[in-house]
Amino acid sequence: MKLTSRSVSLVPIVSTVATVALGASLLLAANANAATTLGAAAAQSGRYFGTAVAAGKLGDQTYVNILNAEFNMVTAENEMKWDATEPNRGQFTYSNGDRILNQAIGNGKRVRGHALLWHQQQPGWAQGLGGSDLRQAALNHVTQVATHYKGKIYAWDVVNEAFADGGSGGRRDSNLQRTGNDWIEAAFRAARAADPAAKLCYNDYNTDGINAKSTGIYNMVRDFKSRGVPIDCVGLQSHLSNNAPSDYQANIQRFADLGVDVQITELDISGSNQANAYGAVTRACMAVPRCTGITTWGIRDTDSWRTGENPLLFTGSGAKKPAYTAVLDALNAGGPGPTTTTTTTTTTTNNPGPGGCTASVSLNEWNGGFVANIKVTAGSSALTGWRVATTLSNGTVTNAWSAGRSGNSGAITWSNVDYNGSVPAGGSTEFGFQGTGSASGLTPTCSAS
Numbered sequence: 539m540k541l542t543s544r545s546v547s548l549v550p551i552v553s554t555v556a557t558v559a560l561g562a563s564l565l566l567a568a569n570a571n572a573a574t575t576l577g578a579a580a581a582q583s584g585r586y587f588g589t590a591v592a593a594g595k596l597g598d599q600t601y602v603n604i605l606n607a608e609f610n611m612v613t614a615e616n617e618m619k620w621d622a623t624e625p626n627r628g629q630f631t632y633s634n635g636d637r638i639l640n641q642a643i644g645n646g647k648r649v650r651g652h653a654l655l656w657h658q659q660q661p662g663w664a665q666g667l668g669g670s671d672l673r674q675a676a677l678n679h680v681t682q683v684a685t686h687y688k689g690k691i692y693a694w695d696v697v698n699e700a701f702a703d704g705g706s707g708g709r710r711d712s713n714l715q716r717t718g719n720d721w722i723e724a725a726f727r728a729a730r731a732a733d734p735a736a737k738l739c740y741n742d743y744n745t746d747g748i749n750a751k752s753t754g755i756y757n758m759v760r761d762f763k764s765r766g767v768p769i770d771c772v773g774l775q776s777h778l779s780n781n782a783p784s785d786y787q788a789n790i791q792r793f794a795d796l797g798v799d800v801q802i803t804e805l806d807i808s809g810s811n812q813a814n815a816y817g818a819v820t821r822a823c824m825a826v827p828r829c830t831g832i833t834t835w836g837i838r839d840t841d842s843w844r845t846g847e848n849p850l851l852f853t854g855s856g857a858k859k860p861a862y863t864a865v866l867d868a869l870n871a872g873g874p875g876p877t878t879t880t881t882t883t884t885t886t887t888n889n890p891g892p893g894g895c896t897a898s899v900s901l902n903e904w905n906g907g908f909v910a911n912i913k914v915t916a917g918s919s920a921l922t923g924w925r926v927a928t929t930l931s932n933g934t935v936t937n938a939w940s941a942g943r944s945g946n947s948g949a950i951t952w953s954n955v956d957y958n959g960s961v962p963a964g965g966s967t968e969f970g971f972q973g974t975g976s977a978s979g980l981t982p983t984c985s986a987s
C-alpha cells in the first residue's frame with residue numbers, strides 16, 4: 539500500500555521533472571539560435587537597432603564598448619544639425635559629424651542623418667532671416683550637407699518637427715513655415731537631388747499614436763506620394779512615458795500602407811512600466827514589415843537628454859536593464875521581415891507607328907502593397923490624347939496621379955488629364971498609382987485617343 543501510494547505519487551513528480559527537463563532543453567535550443575546583441579537580433583529580420591551618439595562621448599570606453607557591441611545604426615545626437623554644420627552662412631564645419639560617421643562606418647554600422655531642417659537649433663544668422671532669403675539659405679543648407687555626406691547616409695531626417703501640437707493637425711509656425719507651405723517638399727526635392735541613394739524621412743514627436751498631429755503628417759505623406767514628391771520614410775520619435783499608445787502598431791501600419799518605411803527614431807521610455815513598454819514598442823515594429831528599425835535616443839541613462847528619468851536600456855554604469863532584455867527578446871522572437879521592394883519594368887509595345895504609343899511600367903512591390911509608375915511614349919507622330927489599359931487581378935488602386943481612371947481593380951482604363959494629353963512624336967509622359975495587394979505581371983497597353 540505504502541509503496542503503491544508512493545509509486546502513484548511519484549508518477550506525476552517524475553513526469554513533471556521530465557516536462558521541465560524537456561522544456562529546459564527546448565529553451566536551450568531556442569536560446570542557442572537567439573542573437574545576443576540588439577543589432578544582431580534586429581538584423582535577423584533585416585532590421586537595424588540604433589542609438590543616438592554624442593561626439594563628446596567617443597572617448598568614454600564604456601560608452602564605446604556598448605556602442606560597438608550592441609548597435610548597428612547611429613544617429614548624431616546634435617552634430618549634423620544646422621547650427622553645428624553651418625555656424626556662419628556658407629561656412630560649413632563637419633568635424634564632429636564626421637567623427638561620428640567615421641566611427642560608425644569604421645565599425646560596420648550605418649548612419650541616419652539628423653536633421654537637415656528644423657525650427658530649433660538653427661544658427662543665429664538663419665534665425666534672423668525670412669522670406670526668399672531664408673528659403674534660399676535653407677535649400678542651400680540641405681544641398682550642401684546632403685552632398686557632403688552623399689552615399690554615406692542610410693536615411694536623412696530631411697525635415698524635423700514641422701507640425702503643430704494640439705488638435706489642429708496643421709503646421710507649426712516657424713520662420714521656415716513662413717517662407718511658404720511648400721518649404722517641406724522643396725527640402726525633400728533638394729535632398730533627393732543631392733543624395734539620390736539616401737532614404738528621405740519626415741521626423742516628429744507626439745505622433746506615435748493616431749492623433750490630429752500624426753494625421754496631419756499622414757495627409758502630407760499621402761499628398762507627397764500622390765504628386766511624386768520624393769519621400770521614403772516617416773520617423774516616429776517615440777519619447778514615451780510608461781506606455782506606448784494603444785494604437786501604436788495601427789499608426790505604424792497606416793503610414794506603411796502609404797508606401798513609406800517607418801522608423802522609430804528617438805525611442806526612450808520613462809516610468810515603472812518601462813520594460814513592458816519597450817517590449818510592446820519593439821513587438822509593434824516587428825509586426826509591420828515596413829517598420830525597418832528602432833533607434834534609442836542615447837545609450838545609458840546618464841547619456842539621456844531626459845535627466846533623472848532613466849529612460850534608456852543601460853544603467854549609468856553600463857549594465858543591461860530589464861528593458862534591454864524585453865527588447866532583445868522581442869527582436870529574437872522575430873516577425874515578418876521588412877519588405878524587400880522589388881522593382882520590375884515591363885514594356886508593352888502597342889501600335890508604336892504613326893499615331894500610336896507604347897507604355898512601360900516601373901513597379902515597386904512589397905508585402906501587401908505597390909506603387910506603379912507608367913510611362914507613355916508617343917510613336918513617330920505626336921499624340922493629342924492617350925489611353926492605357928491595365929488588368930489588376932490581385933490588387934486595388936487606392937490613389938493615382940496624372941491620369942483619370944475607370945475603376946480601382948480588374949480591367950482599368952487610364953486616360954490622360956488635360957495637361958499631359960499632348961505628347962510630341964517620340965516624347966513621353968508619366969502617370970502613376972498606388973494600391974493594396976499585388977500588381978505583379980501588370981502589362982499596360984497604350985492606344986492613341
Ligand code: 9MR
Pocket residue numbers: 615616658659698743775804843
Ligand atoms: O538630445 C538632444 C539634446 O542634446 C539637445 O540639447 C536638444 C536641442 O534641442 O536636442 C535633443 O535631441 C532632440 C532631437 O534632435 C529632435 N527630437 C527631440 C530630441 C530631444 O529634445
